[in-house]
Amino acid sequence: MDIKVALVGNPNTGKSTLFNRLTGLNQKIGNFPGITVDKKTGFSRLDSHKEAEIIDLPGTYSLYPKSKDESIVFQVLADKKNSSHPDVIVLVTDSSNLKRNMLLYSQVADLGIPMVLALNMVDVAAKQGIEVNVDRLAEKLGIQVVSISARNNIGIDQLKQAIANTNKIATQNLEVDVNFLAPAAINAIKRHINADNDYYALQVLHQHEHLTFFSxxxxxxxxxxxxxxxxxxxxxxxxxxxxRYKHLSTILSDVVVDKGTAKKFSFSDKLDGILTHKIWGFAIFLLILFIIFNAIFAWSSYPMDLIESTFGWLTALGHEHLPAGMLTDLLLDGVIAGLGGIFVFIPQIAILFAFISILEDTGYMARVTFMMDKIMSKVGLNGKSVVPMIGGLACAVPSIMAARNIENWKDRMITIMVTPLISCSARLPVYILIISLIVPQETVFGIFSKQGLALMIMYLVGVVAAVAVAWVMKVIIKTKERSYFIMELPIYRMPRWKNVLFTMYEKSKTFVFEAGKVIIAISIILWVMASFGPGNRFEKIDQKYATALADTTQNTTHIETLVATEKLENSYVGILGHFIEPAIRPLGYDWKIGIGLITSFAAREAFVGTMATIYSVDGGDEDSATIRERMAASVNNKTGLPVYTFATGISLMLFYAFAMQCMSTVAIVYRETKGWKWPVIQLVYMTAMAYVAALVAYQLLR
Structure with missing residues (x-):
C-alpha cells in the first residue's frame, strides 16, 4: 500500500460507517499483535495513482484509556514500530457535537502525526441548525478539513483526495503547550527515551504501564x-x-454557529420518553423481540423448504446415478447431508442479524442498554454488561471479549460467566429443528405463530437464567470496587439498508464457513464411525438378512432399512452412543441424541449436522426425505413411541439453552481470565444446570 491511514474518533461518530464506505467489501478482521482486541483493516483506492490501507481503531473519548480497547489507540499512534502505526490520521468527528469531539483531536494533534479532520454527520448538524465554517476551521488548525456524511455518501471522494494530498510531515498547529503541567518530569522522560515531543513524553508518564513496547x-x-x-x-x-477546553473555546467561537439549540433534541427526547419508559419501554422491547422471532419462522419457511428439498433431491439423484460404493456413500450421506444441515438455516441466521443490525443502526439498541442498567445493577452488573449480553445473541466469543470495556473487575467476571447463557446464533438451528418437530404450525389470534412464540420463550429463558446466575455470583464474589455506568445515547436515525444487507451477507458467510468447517469435519468423522464396526459384526448382520433380501416376494426396501438400522447400532458410533445412553435416558434421550450431545461440544450447531448424518446412514424408505421428516418419523425401539415427543423436545432445548457446549467459548474465557479456574467453574455449573433442567422438564412433562 502507498499509505497507511488510521481512523480515530469518539464512539457514535460514524467511524465504522466511514470505514465501510471507504473499504466496501475489501476488509478483514483480526487481532492487534499480541492483544485480543479486534483489528479491522481494509483497502481503499484514493485516486488513480494511490492506494491506502485503512485501519479502524477502537472508539475513544480521549487518549486516556478506560478499557483495554481504548488503550490500543495510544499504543498504535505512539509506537512507530507497530505494524498498524499510520502515515496519516483521519480524525472523525460528529459535526453536531464538535466541541466534545475536538478534545480527542487536540490530544492526537499534539503527537505530531499528519492529520485530516473529517466533519461527519453534516446532514444531522444542518437539521439541528448547526453551521460549521470549514475554511475558517482549517485555517486555524493548519490541516485539511472535509465535511462528509458517511451514511449518505456525501464528501467521500473529497476526503479520499484530502488523504492522498496530505503531506507526510505534520502541518497542524500545536494545540496546547503541556510542558507547564510537569516540566521536570516531562524533560526527564524526553531525555530518557530520546524523544522530542512533549505530549508524547507526558502520555508515557501517564500510561507506561499499558505500553507493551517498553521493556x-x-x-x-x-x-x-x-x-x-x-x-x-x-x-x-x-x-x-x-x-484544552479553554483553547478549543477560542478556536470554535467564530467557527461554529448554533441556531437550533432549543429544539435540537426535541424529537429524540419525546421518543425516549416512550421507548425508555419504565413500563412501556420494556413492553415495547418484548413486542419487538416477539416480532423478530415470529418473522424468523414465518419468513424463512419457504426458503428453508426449498433448501431442504434441493438437498433431498441431490441425495436421491446421487444414489440413482452414481455407482454404489463407499465413496458415493461418503459423498451423499456424509458431505451432502452435512452441507444440508448447514445451508438450511441460512435464512433464519440472515433474518436474525438483519433485525439486530436495524436495531443498532436506528439507535434503539443503546436505549435497551440504558433501560437494562437499573435491572443489571440489582443483580451485580451494570449497563455496560448489556452490550456483551446482547452481543451474545450472535456469538459468546466476541461478546466475552467485549466485556473488557467494563472497568470493575467483579462486574466484568460476572458478565463473562453469564454471557454464554444468552442464546447465541449457534443454538438457533437446534431450537428451530426441535420446535418444528414438537410445536404445530398454528397461529394465535390468527396472527402470531406458536413456533415463533416458542422460540422467543427459549431466548427469554436464557436471559432469565443469566440474570439469576449473576445475582448468585454477586453474593459469592466479593470486591471493594465500585461500578459506574456512563453512556451517550445516539440520535435516532433511519437504518442504512445497504449496511443491513452487508451484515446479513457477512454473518451468513461466517456461519457457513466457520461453523460449516466444523460441521463438515464432524459429519465425515461420524460417517466413518457409523459405516464401520469392530470385528465381523457387519458380516453377521448381512448373513442374518441374506435370505430375506434374496426373496423377491418380500418388501426388500423395508428389510434394507432394518439392515441399515442394525448396522448403525453395531457401528463405532452406535457402540459409543449405547455406552452413554444410561446417563441420558432419564432426560428422554436415545443413543442417537447422545452422539449429537457429544459432537456439540465442538460447536452447538453441530447437533443438526450430526442428526443429518446419522439419519442418512440409518436409511429410510425415501432417500429424498428431509432430516426433519426422518426425525419426526423415528420411533424408540423399546417403547414404540416417537423419539421426539413434546417432553423430549423441551428437555433437549433446555439442555442446549444452559449447557456450555462450545470449545471456542471455553478457550476465550481461559484467555480473558488468564487461567483455568473460571472456565472450569463455568463448564461445571452450566453443565449441571443443563442436566438438572432437562431432567426436571422431561420427568414432569412425559
Whole structure:
C-alpha cells in the first residue's frame, strides 16, 4: 500500500460507517499483535495513482484509556514500530457535537502525526441548525478539513483526495503547550527515551504501564522518574483537560454557529420518553423481540423448504446415478447431508442479524442498554454488561471479549460467566429443528405463530437464567470496587439498508464457513464411525438378512432399512452412543441424541449436522426425505413411541439453552481470565444446570 491511514474518533461518530464506505467489501478482521482486541483493516483506492490501507481503531473519548480497547489507540499512534502505526490520521468527528469531539483531536494533534479532520454527520448538524465554517476551521488548525456524511455518501471522494494530498510531515498547529503541567518530569522522560515531543513524553508518564513496547527495565526506570518528580497523574490529566477546553473555546467561537439549540433534541427526547419508559419501554422491547422471532419462522419457511428439498433431491439423484460404493456413500450421506444441515438455516441466521443490525443502526439498541442498567445493577452488573449480553445473541466469543470495556473487575467476571447463557446464533438451528418437530404450525389470534412464540420463550429463558446466575455470583464474589455506568445515547436515525444487507451477507458467510468447517469435519468423522464396526459384526448382520433380501416376494426396501438400522447400532458410533445412553435416558434421550450431545461440544450447531448424518446412514424408505421428516418419523425401539415427543423436545432445548457446549467459548474465557479456574467453574455449573433442567422438564412433562 502507498499509505497507511488510521481512523480515530469518539464512539457514535460514524467511524465504522466511514470505514465501510471507504473499504466496501475489501476488509478483514483480526487481532492487534499480541492483544485480543479486534483489528479491522481494509483497502481503499484514493485516486488513480494511490492506494491506502485503512485501519479502524477502537472508539475513544480521549487518549486516556478506560478499557483495554481504548488503550490500543495510544499504543498504535505512539509506537512507530507497530505494524498498524499510520502515515496519516483521519480524525472523525460528529459535526453536531464538535466541541466534545475536538478534545480527542487536540490530544492526537499534539503527537505530531499528519492529520485530516473529517466533519461527519453534516446532514444531522444542518437539521439541528448547526453551521460549521470549514475554511475558517482549517485555517486555524493548519490541516485539511472535509465535511462528509458517511451514511449518505456525501464528501467521500473529497476526503479520499484530502488523504492522498496530505503531506507526510505534520502541518497542524500545536494545540496546547503541556510542558507547564510537569516540566521536570516531562524533560526527564524526553531525555530518557530520546524523544522530542512533549505530549508524547507526558502520555508515557501517564500510561507506561499499558505500553507493551517498553521493556520491564524501561518500565521500572520510567516509574522511578515518575516517583522522583512527584508526578500526580490524575491532577495533571484534569489540568490538561481544562486547558484544552479553554483553547478549543477560542478556536470554535467564530467557527461554529448554533441556531437550533432549543429544539435540537426535541424529537429524540419525546421518543425516549416512550421507548425508555419504565413500563412501556420494556413492553415495547418484548413486542419487538416477539416480532423478530415470529418473522424468523414465518419468513424463512419457504426458503428453508426449498433448501431442504434441493438437498433431498441431490441425495436421491446421487444414489440413482452414481455407482454404489463407499465413496458415493461418503459423498451423499456424509458431505451432502452435512452441507444440508448447514445451508438450511441460512435464512433464519440472515433474518436474525438483519433485525439486530436495524436495531443498532436506528439507535434503539443503546436505549435497551440504558433501560437494562437499573435491572443489571440489582443483580451485580451494570449497563455496560448489556452490550456483551446482547452481543451474545450472535456469538459468546466476541461478546466475552467485549466485556473488557467494563472497568470493575467483579462486574466484568460476572458478565463473562453469564454471557454464554444468552442464546447465541449457534443454538438457533437446534431450537428451530426441535420446535418444528414438537410445536404445530398454528397461529394465535390468527396472527402470531406458536413456533415463533416458542422460540422467543427459549431466548427469554436464557436471559432469565443469566440474570439469576449473576445475582448468585454477586453474593459469592466479593470486591471493594465500585461500578459506574456512563453512556451517550445516539440520535435516532433511519437504518442504512445497504449496511443491513452487508451484515446479513457477512454473518451468513461466517456461519457457513466457520461453523460449516466444523460441521463438515464432524459429519465425515461420524460417517466413518457409523459405516464401520469392530470385528465381523457387519458380516453377521448381512448373513442374518441374506435370505430375506434374496426373496423377491418380500418388501426388500423395508428389510434394507432394518439392515441399515442394525448396522448403525453395531457401528463405532452406535457402540459409543449405547455406552452413554444410561446417563441420558432419564432426560428422554436415545443413543442417537447422545452422539449429537457429544459432537456439540465442538460447536452447538453441530447437533443438526450430526442428526443429518446419522439419519442418512440409518436409511429410510425415501432417500429424498428431509432430516426433519426422518426425525419426526423415528420411533424408540423399546417403547414404540416417537423419539421426539413434546417432553423430549423441551428437555433437549433446555439442555442446549444452559449447557456450555462450545470449545471456542471455553478457550476465550481461559484467555480473558488468564487461567483455568473460571472456565472450569463455568463448564461445571452450566453443565449441571443443563442436566438438572432437562431432567426436571422431561420427568414432569412425559
Amino acid at each position: 520491564d527495565q524501561q518500565q521500572e526506570e520510567i516509574e522511578e522518574i515518575e516517583q522522583s518528580h512527584g508526578f500526580e497523574s490524575a491532577k495533571v490529566q484534569a489540568a490538561e483537560t481544562i486547558a
